Amino acid sequence: MPPLWPSRGSLSLTLSPWLSVVFALALFALACDQAASTRPTAATPPPALVTDLTPAHFAAGTAADVAPVDNALTEARAQLGKRLFFDKNLSRTGEVSCGTCHAPDHAFSDPSPISTGVEERTGTRNAPALVNLAWGDSFFWDGRVRTLEEQAGKPIENPVEMDLPVTEAAARVAADPTYAKSFDDAYFGPATEESLRKALASFVRTLVSGDSPYDRHLRGDEEEFGDAERRGEDLFLSEKAACFHCHPAGRLTDEGFFNNGTYVDGGDPGRQTVTGRTGDLGKFKVPGLRNVAASAPYMHDGSLATLEEVVDQYARGGRGSPWTDPQIRPLTLSDDEKLDLLAFLRSLTDPVFLVDPRFRP
Amino acid sequence: MCNKRPTVLRGVCLFSMLATASIGCMPAPEGGSAAGDAGASGGAGGPGTGGAGTGGIAGSVGGGLGGAAIDAGVSSAASACVESPPPLRPTGVIVEFPIEIALGGKTLVFGEPNALAAGGTLTPQDMRFYLSQAALLRGDGTSVPVDIVTQAGTPEPYGIHFFNGDDVASHTMRVLAPAGNYTAVTFLWGLTLACNQGDASQLHAPLSDTSQMTWPHLFGGYLFFKYGASIMQGLSDAGAPSAPQAAIPSLIHMGGSLTMNVAPAIQVNGMLTVLAGGSVVKIIRVVLDEVFKGAAMNVDLMDFVVPPGGGDEITLGERLRRSTSGLKIFVFGS
Numbered sequence: 030m031p032p033l034w035p036s037r038g039s040l041s042l043t044l045s046p047w048l049s050v051v052f053a054l055a056l057f058a059l060a061c062d063q064a065a066s067t068r069p070t071a072a073t074p075p076p077a078l079v080t081d082l083t084p085a086h087f088a089a090g091t092a093a094d095v096a097p098v099d100n101a102l103t104e105a106r107a108q109l110g111k112r113l114f115f116d117k118n119l120s121r122t123g124e125v126s127c128g129t130c131h132a133p134d135h136a137f138s139d140p141s142p143i144s145t146g147v148e149e150r151t152g153t154r155n156a157p158a159l160v161n162l163a164w165g166d167s168f169f170w171d172g173r174v175r176t177l178e179e180q181a182g183k184p185i186e187n188p189v190e191m192d193l194p195v196t197e198a199a200a201r202v203a204a205d206p207t208y209a210k211s212f213d214d215a216y217f218g219p220a221t222e223e224s225l226r227k228a229l230a231s232f233v234r235t236l237v238s239g240d241s242p243y244d245r246h247l248r249g250d251e252e253e254f255g256d257a258e259r260r261g262e263d264l265f266l267s268e269k270a271a272c273f274h275c276h277p278a279g280r281l282t283d284e285g286f287f288n289n290g291t292y293v294d295g296g297d298p299g300r301q302t303v304t305g306r307t308g309d310l311g312k313f314k315v316p317g318l319r320n321v322a323a324s325a326p327y328m329h330d331g332s333l334a335t336l337e338e339v340v341d342q343y344a345r346g347g348r349g350s351p352w353t354d355p356q357i358r359p360l361t362l363s364d365d366e367k368l369d370l371l372a373f374l375r376s377l378t379d380p381v382f383l384v385d386p387r388f389r390p
Numbered sequence: 391m392c393n394k395r396p397t398v399l400r401g402v403c404l405f406s407m408l409a410t411a412s413i414g415c416m417p418a419p420e421g422g423s424a425a426g427d428a429g430a431s432g433g434a435g436g437p438g439t440g441g442a443g444t445g446g447i448a449g450s451v452g453g454g455l456g457g458a459a460i461d462a463g464v465s466s467a468a469s470a471c472v473e474s475p476p477p478l479r480p481t482g483v484i485v486e487f488p489i490e491i492a493l494g495g496k497t498l499v500f501g502e503p504n505a506l507a508a509g510g511t512l513t514p515q516d517m518r519f520y521l522s523q524a525a526l527l528r529g530d531g532t533s534v535p536v537d538i539v540t541q542a543g544t545p546e547p548y549g550i551h552f553f554n555g556d557d558v559a560s561h562t563m564r565v566l567a568p569a570g571n572y573t574a575v576t577f578l579w580g581l582t583l584a585c586n587q588g589d590a591s592q593l594h595a596p597l598s599d600t601s602q603m604t605w606p607h608l609f610g611g612y613l614f615f616k617y618g619a620s621i622m623q624g625l626s627d628a629g630a631p632s633a634p635q636a637a638i639p640s641l642i643h644m645g646g647s648l649t650m651n652v653a654p655a656i657q658v659n660g661m662l663t664v665l666a667g668g669s670v671v672k673i674i675r676v677v678l679d680e681v682f683k684g685a686a687m688n689v690d691l692m693d694f695v696v697p698p699g700g701g702d703e704i705t706l707g708e709r710l711r712r713s714t715s716g717l718k719i720f721v722f723g724s
Contacts, residue, residue, distance in 0.1 A: 066555035086599075088590075088591055088592040088593070088594075088596075088598075108655050166600065190715070260717075263705055267697065267698060268697045268698065268699040268700035268701065268704065269698055269699025269700075270699070271699070273605075274602075275599075275602075277590065277591075277599040277604050278591065278599070278604075279591040279599060280591065280600070282600075283599060283601075283604075284600045284604045285600070285602050293420075306500075306501030306502060306503065306622060307501065307502050307503055307513065308500075308501040308502060308513040308514070308515050309501060310505070327650075345485045351620065351622060352620055354515060354516075354618065355515070355618045355619065355620070355640040355641040355703075356618065356641065356703075358701060360699075361699070
């Protein structure tokens with residue numbers, strides 16, 4: 030019988046046969062264990078999308094608290110909505126999903142000024158960031174819908190976006206057996222137009238950003254909110270910069286519609302297309318500003334490439350449209366003050382939100 | 391109570407621009423303590439507020455009106471800002487006050503160009519204000535506090551009516567009144583001190599941060615009246631621009647104080663007969679001509695400090711607030 034161990038004095042690196050067997054068995058056992066720990070099993074749920082995280086100074090409650098009664102926010106609904114959000118089969122050509130224009134890396138906005146849909150068709154507006162919309166009052170740049178459920182179907186059927194009637198999108202999903210259990214778990218039946226929109230809305234509700242340095246500052250944690258950020262915040266909330274008129278502290282959007290002088294004339298009518306009022310020409314919805322540094326370019330048409338350009342445009346008082354809101358006026362800001370404002374705007378970035386794997390396909 | 395960096399002038403705190411732990415303080419309006427002209431249908435000394443009846447700080451706002459007494463219930467309610475205030479009375483008659491905005495004798499159409507007498511147009515873009523602490527006056531001068539109510543007759547949140555030009559549903563204020571004959575309706579044009587001290591980020595409509603009425607800091611109170619308009623010059627027959635509409639401002643922001651009740655007390659005179667089981671509708675017009683007159687009034691602003699960077703709209707608002715007692719801003723329509 031060969032010795033188990035190499036004899037002392039042997040310089041050979043060759044293992045004895047018995048040791049080789051033991052070693053091989055150990056390696057095999059280790060490999061099996063690793064494989065078992067990384068292979069998803071039917072019993073391992075994905076990380077929860079529905080949490081109690083709430084942005085600072087949002088008093089209405091959690092995303093689940095503010096969800097509508099007829100579409101209560103559940104994990105099953107949110108997970109289903111996430112899968113749909115990234116499913117290109119919801120577009121006529123199979124090229125485009127919601128996630129194509131609402132990119133997680135960019136706070137679910139579009140880094141292109143104007144979004145591109147199927148067959149490279151383009152619209153007229155920049156896809157806005159999807160951040161904290163659970164608390165929103167209206168949606169789209171012109172605020173033409175009041176619920177996320179309504180909003181969810183519009184891009185799907187828009188000819189320059191996904192160009193597919195929502196009924197057909199629902200039929201495609203209903204014909205996909207891999208969706209059947211998810212829809213049954215979430216909405217107690219097969220996919221319908223209504224449940225498809227509701228699921229998408231549920232996922233969007235879970236896109237909650239509440240851990241930026243600004244949020245922490247509002248909660249009393251000043252570790253990442255320094256002097257420049259504080260000076261910037263003071264300016265932001267002062268009559269000198271007057272940002273608060275539309276972007277109040279905490280919520281950072283008053284959910285209103287204003288013409289901030291983005292164009293002079295001949296541009297997108299904006300809110301006027303909804304109300305029909307002459308005075309609403311060029312008014313667009315005030316977006317929330319959390320993660321604004323990640324959601325360039327800016328304005329409804331993506332015409333401002335950087336935050337610096339945004340600050341400069343406001344400092345000029347807009348571009349001179351006669352319909353510019355009277356609260357928009359030239360500002361007297363020093364270069365240092367502009368830098369402080371920018372520091373404050375950058376403090377609204379929630380690094381966890383931007384890389385959160387829960388929000389990725 | 392002033393903030394950490396108070397500068398006191400005549401016992402009044404300066405408006406501070408700190409984002410945290412800051413308050414804005416405005417001095418009491420001058421002339422606000424005068425009893426109102428019995429025939430006036432505009433600003434006048436009205437019921438006192440702030441829990442002190444007609445005395446003390448409140449007296450500097452309203453000072454009482456011809457001996458009008460204030461109901462203790464109103465005083466205690468004014469000392470708190472309760473989202474669901476208990477009703478003053480379980481039943482009553484809903485009196486509707488549709489509110490119209492008028493200029494040059496004509497009702498303005500919100501969001502549309504309205505022709506100006508001197509040429510050009512005015513397009514109202516923003517018209518928001520709070521009304522609170524409503525009461526009806528009897529012929530003998532007694533004041534009957536009434537709840538500001540919803541269409542269903544329940545007290546409005548915080549007991550406030552919020553007029554928003556953008557929201558047609560808000561264009562009518564309703565009160566729940568006992569049957570009787572009345573000679574006027576009174577209210578505050580703005581908020582009580584208690585409500586003005588609220589944190590908009592923690593409150594609900596119409597005091598939430600989407601009201602578009604918040605001042606620039608978390609504990610800074612609210613605007614009481616906000617007006618914004620696009621004003622276009624007219625053209626002469628020869629096509630040349632007419633004279634600028636110098637007398638018409640495009641922006642007025644009228645606010646209050648974080649330490650005193652300074653909301654103008656308004657009295658609108660006119661007969662109101664409230665019959666049990668009946669309904670009453672009485673139009674109230676907000677006369678912008680008077681608003682603009684007030685905003686341009688030459689009142690003493692020596693103790694008023696405009697916040698750094700603040701525009702003319704704040705000064706105009708303060709002039710307006712201090713001159714309401716001599717103006718007929720709110721009148722009954724025909």
